[in-house]
Amino acid sequence: MQIPKLYRRRFIPDELVELKDDEILRLDDEVLLTRWKTLKPRKDFSGGLSCTFFDKGWKISRIMDNQGNCLYTYCDIVEIIKDGNGEFILINDLLVDVIVYDDGFVKVLDMAEIAEALDEHLITVETAKKALRLLDDLLSVIYSGKFGDLLEAFKACALI
Secondary structure (H helix, E strand, O other): OOOOEEEEEEOOOOEEEEOOOOEEEEEOOOEEEEEEEOOOOOOOOOEEEEEEEOOOOEEEEEEEOOOOOEEEEEEEEEEEEEOOOOOEEEEEEEEEEEEEOOOOOEEEEOHHHHHHHHHOOOOOHHHHHHHHHHHHHHHHHHHOOOHHHHOHHHHHOOOO
């Protein structure tokens, strides 16, 4: 199986980055599981593990400190574009994010960025609607108490 190149696209700020140092731990029709280090050195965390659920539009990341301890779980709402030949996977960050702390506290981030992106014509109305629907789906899973089930992909690989 060919190993695809991974890319992340952000709308705010506008950037396209190849995730060339991400290590692919699992790739199938359902998920992409990667281990990564920060692109630029940071004091608050050093890397993590991410599981992108292709059919859900979520990239769930366990954020790790320098000692390998999980600090929190960061959830990106994303759109996945796969090259038909398996040469690349593009992960479009759809702006809004959710942090889930191990004590159960939930924080929704960057809702205003959707409005800003619409105002600046960086995304379409359809993309904004998609992001909000995917966010609602994720929050429904979190608030129903089933969020831990999403972390099973990490446990199955004995990574947490």
